[in-house]
């Protein structure tokens with residue numbers, strides 16, 4: 085379960101980096117990528133929550149960070165669809181929070 | 196053959212000035228179609244200061260491209276309302292729509308409006324016995340709704356039918372002439388009408404501000420009489436947007452049937468009526484072939500199908516007009532009419548399907564009553580804030596799955612043409628240039644018209660509409676000219692041109 089979550093988050097991260105290149109250049113984000121990135125990360129989060137319910141110790145820090153990143157993701161997609169452009173700082177912050185969550189998760193799983 | 200509506204050709208052009216200064220009014224109305232004009236007329240007549248802002252010409256939206264039929268029943272069928280709601284609701288729908296037709300008739304007579312208004316029967320026709328069951332179901336639903344409905348086996352149409360459902364005393368008119376006359380009456384009642392004045396931005400507040408190119412209107416109340424409300428609104432997720440096609444033909448026999456005829460066909464019905472224009476020339480109008488906006492590549496085929504349909508049933512001499520227009524179907528089968536919330540004084544009128552000449556009038560009656568603090572017996576029925584998730588779920592899910600799939604077509608670095616030179620004269624395609632998607636049309640003279648392909652409403656990628664020469668958004672139905680100007684739909688901002696100002 086943990087490994088599956090890591091795989092899903094990693095795929096989401098790759099797509100997220102790809103999306104970030106569009107946001108930082110002030111370009112329209114391809115929505116097929118945005119709408120794949122979100123569900124991948126959401127599926128990872130669901131697996132992580134399930135893992136946390138079933139195992140002790142659980143990666144609570146990364147779970148919390150991913151939850152915050154998910155909320156940020158909702159805000160970002162809402163802004164992306166309804167306003168002219170996504171604030172770059174917000175996209176970078178969302179990415180950094182998720183990345184920290186992934187690093188902590190990797191440390192929890194493998195160290 | 197003319198590529199415009201018969202109504203537009205058979206009405207005098209209007210010439211109201213664009214807004215050139217700032218203005219404060221009690222009520223600002225965006226949109227000069229059936230809804231906006233009727234609301235402005237009612238409110239100006241009740242002593243409110245009113246400004247009507249129309250992006251193009253009054254009546255030139257869907258109103259002037261409709262069929263001009265007025266009936267108490269509904270396109271999506273009374274039996275659907277009976278089964279989704281109950282017969283009491285169907286009764287209220289029929290009563291409210293009958294009142295709206297009465298309002299139109301009163302105005303036509305009181306103001307001596309020359310718009311060819313006539314009371315006529317409405318008929319739903321089944322050509323084959325397999326459709327009779329649905330027809331009978333509709334007959335019972337109409338009866339339950341309090342309509343004077345009859346079943347019959349012959350009609351004035353020149354082709355064989357199996358059965359027909361008839362309701363007497365419905366009506367027909369020329370919607371464009373009616374719209375132009377209403378605009379003149381608004382001025383007489385002390386209101387203002389501005390044409391070629393698109394509202395570019397709305398700031399809701401106290402008062403609300405409506406920004407146009409050369410002036411700002413501040414108002415205590417705003418009515419979005421734009422067929423689909425402007426901006427991003429939840430109501431857009433509740434509606435399916437369809438385009439439908441019309442032809443006006445001349446017949447060899449000169450035998451034009453009187454009345455409204457809806458002929459049941461699979462998968463969609465056809466609507467037939469006759470009209471004699473002010474020069475005394477008669478035409479038969481045939482409408483149908485609906486499809487989701489932005490979802491049909493070869494939409495010229497819709498006209499070919501209509502011509503074939505008409506040719507198989509009438510002795511067609513010539514096809515003289517053809518046009519298309521758009522409609523918004525609500526999730527639960529009833530339109531959304533009224534205030535968006537208790538406090539802000541923002542009103543919407545949408546989700547009329549193809550029944551909006553009557554629903555638009557009704558919307559104006561309801562909204563003006565709300566603004567004037569008058570009781571209206573139907574305000575609650577059509578309230579846009581109604582909560583009926585079970586009745587709305589089916590269409591809501593279907594429409595939003597469509598929207599999701601449309602977004603999923605927006606793949607990076609993928610477009611219809613690889614390079615601009617692949618686009619032939621009179622062809623429109625999307626192209627990726629420096630990582631961005633553009634909607635590019637090469638006109639017949641070879642000149643390129645290039646705009647962003649990203650809809651300014653909710654960022655779907657627009658699709659080419661070969662028939663209307665426009666860029667249509669498949670998600671919520673915004674449409675744009677080849678140079679990016681908003682034609683209709685919820686978008687307010689034009690599609691931007693490339694930054695250099697020149698085609699790449």
Ligand SMILES: Cc1cc2nc3c(=O)[nH]c(=O)nc-3n(C[C@H](O)[C@H](O)[C@H](O)COP(=O)(O)OP(=O)(O)OC[C@H]3O[C@@H](n4cnc5c(N)ncnc54)[C@H](O)[C@@H]3O)c2cc1C
Pocket residue numbers: 225226227228229230231248249250251252253254255256257258259260261262263264265266392393394395420421422425438439440441482519520521522544547548549550551552553554555682683684687
């Ligand atoms: C093919 C077809 C046939 C139909 N036939 C019938 C029929 O026989 N009977 C019937 O009852 N209904 C019919 N309908 C439905 C009916 O025509 C419409 O529902 C009705 O005309 C809607 O009126 P409206 O005033 O709400 O919108 P519209 O007539 O579309 O008017 C909206 C106006 O708002 C303007 N506008 C938009 N954006 C802005 C902006 N930013 N600033 C300023 N102005 C703006 C537009 O230019 C437009 O003029 C038909 C529909 C179709 C598609």
